[in-house]
Amino acid sequence: MAAGLIVFTVFGGVGFITILFSLVKILNLICIYLRPSRLSRYAHLSRAGEAPWALVTGASDGIGLAFAYELAGSGFNVVLHGRNHEKISRVMSRLQATFPQRSYRILVADAGYVACLTHLKASTQEHRNGQEKASSAPLNFTAIQRELGDINLTVLINNAGGGPVNPAFLSVLESPEDTITESISLNGLFPLYLTRALLPNLIRHAPSLVINTNTMIDQGFPLVASYSASKEFIMAITRALRLEMQMVGLGEDVEILGIKFGRVTGAHGCKEPVSLFVPNATMMVKAALARAGYGNRIVIGYWGHALQQLGARLFIALPRWVEDKIFITIMCQQRKNIDGSLKDVKST
Numbered sequence: 001m002a003a004g005l006i007v008f009t010v011f012g013g014v015g016f017i018t019i020l021f022s023l024v025k026i027l028n029l030i031c032i033y034l035r036p037s038r039l040s041r042y043a044h045l046s047r048a049g050e051a052p053w054a055l056v057t058g059a060s061d062g063i064g065l066a067f068a069y070e071l072a073g074s075g076f077n078v079v080l081h082g083r084n085h086e087k088i089s090r091v092m093s094r095l096q097a098t099f100p101q102r103s104y105r106i107l108v109a110d111a112g113y114v115a116c117l118t119h120l121k122a123s124t125q126e127h128r129n130g131q132e133k134a135s136s137a138p139l140n141f142t143a144i145q146r147e148l149g150d151i152n153l154t155v156l157i158n159n160a161g162g163g164p165v166n167p168a169f170l171s172v173l174e175s176p177e178d179t180i181t182e183s184i185s186l187n188g189l190f191p192l193y194l195t196r197a198l199l200p201n202l203i204r205h206a207p208s209l210v211i212n213t214n215t216m217i218d219q220g221f222p223l224v225a226s227y228s229a230s231k232e233f234i235m236a237i238t239r240a241l242r243l244e245m246q247m248v249g250l251g252e253d254v255e256i257l258g259i260k261f262g263r264v265t266g267a268h269g270c271k272e273p274v275s276l277f278v279p280n281a282t283m284m285v286k287a288a289l290a291r292a293g294y295g296n297r298i299v300i301g302y303w304g305h306a307l308q309q310l311g312a313r314l315f316i317a318l319p320r321w322v323e324d325k326i327f328i329t330i331m332c333q334q335r336k337n338i339d340g341s342l343k344d345v346k347s348t
């Protein structure tokens with residue numbers, strides 16, 4: 001009888017604490033998405049009274065374009081990075097018309113083309129996006145650092161990125177070496193080298209902010225292996241850099257933030273209607289920028305995506321083989337929808 005009572009009390013207590021913990025966790029999660037934006041912390045004038053600058057990579061389209069508009073609207077002058085001079089110039093003209101009181105600059109650099117021997121060799125003969133390569137010289141980040149040395153940079157958005165296109169889904173076996181290199185360059189090396197080059201400027205004009213953009217599929221997803229791996233690479237850099245800033249007493253001054261994006265409409269060719277789990281690019285960047293200034297480390301930017309992730313977490317209760325099957329089925333379906341079936345892989 002007494003033993004039964006003890007067991008009952010212990011289990012009841014453990015259950016109570018578990019529920020309490022879960023409640024606190026859920027409340028914390030909700031709080032993340034209810035707090036007002038602190039972006040204005042980074043929109044400060046320099047000591048000389050000059051306007052702050054933000055740099056957005058991949059500003060010519062999709063989410064990056066929305067970042068540029070949102071930042072210009074929030075009081076920043078904007079450096080627009082893209083790989084195509086004509087396309088990014090058109091974006092600048094439109095921004096100038098919408099926010100004529102701001103200043104703009106353009107930075108043209110192919111991010112898929114960071115110095116790398118394999119890539120250098122391949123790219124001397126290759127065409128990409130139907131265009132001839134502008135030059136076979138590797139990107140010079142010292143030159144980029146000098147070019148932007150005179151602006152008061154307080155925000156860097158490492159947004160340029162994405163998986164391969166045409167075809168979008170390839171197994172490792174099927175992927176040419178230069179496609180792999182390009183993906184790692186675009187999603188991993190380019191944001192790392194750019195951050196490294198611009199960090200002295202960001203430190204000079206602190207408080208300042210670096211946002212590295214990530215995907216929800218950053219953990220070894222099949223058929224997008226190099227993309228998901230290079231996103232995970234840049235998230236490891238994000239964690240390390242954040243701690244390095246703390247090591248030198250700059251933890252409060254230079255915020256290094258990772259933002260995970262789920263599906264976004266109006267970006268990367270997605271034309272779905274806006275729904276609970278699919279915001280448009282404007283909603284996505286407002287959400288991402290609102291996560292800054294609160295000591296978040298790597299966080300899902302949009303609340304609908306966080307809800308989706310919470311649902312997906314239920315899979316953890318499933319056996320591993322079921323989870324694996326689900327990932328495989330999803331990715332095979334994606335590929336079938338876009339590039340055709342996977343049946344030829346075994347014969348390559």
Ligand SMILES: NC(=O)c1ccc[n+]([C@@H]2O[C@H](COP(=O)([O-])OP(=O)(O)OC[C@H]3O[C@@H](n4cnc5c(N)ncnc54)[C@H](OP(=O)(O)O)[C@@H]3O)[C@@H](O)[C@H]2O)c1
Pocket residue numbers: 057058059060061062063064082083084087109110111112113159160161162163186213214215216261262263264265266267268269270
């Ligand atoms: N859309 C989504 O649902 C989603 C989900 C998860 C994560 N993300 C991440 O969000 C970020 C933005 O993606 P998005 O959806 O906005 O894609 P997007 O619409 O395809 O735009 C990508 C931007 O990056 C630029 N870019 C691509 N390759 C480049 C290169 N080699 N060199 C220089 N610039 C390059 C593009 O320039 P061009 O205009 O010249 O093509 C464009 O400005 C990416 O990091 C992506 O991984 C997006």
Ligand SMILES: *[C@@H]1O[C@H](CO)[C@@H](O)[C@H](O)[C@H]1NC(C)=O
Pocket residue numbers: 140141142143146
């Ligand atoms: C890179 O640019 C810097 C500054 O403009 C220059 O001094 C250096 O020689 C360049 N490096 C290469 C390899 O071209």
Ligand SMILES: *[C@@H]1O[C@H](CO)[C@@H](O)[C@H](O)[C@H]1NC(C)=O
Pocket residue numbers: 066266280281282283
């Ligand atoms: C996204 O939706 C909001 C409101 O629903 C709208 O104001 C905004 O213009 C849309 N942005 C884009 C890029 O479509």
Ligand SMILES: CC(=O)N[C@H]1CO[C@H](CO)[C@@H](O)[C@@H]1O
Pocket residue numbers: 046047048050051150151152
């Ligand atoms: C372009 C620009 O605004 N540059 C200014 C940045 O801030 C310094 C002082 O911190 C000024 O001297 C620059 O002119």
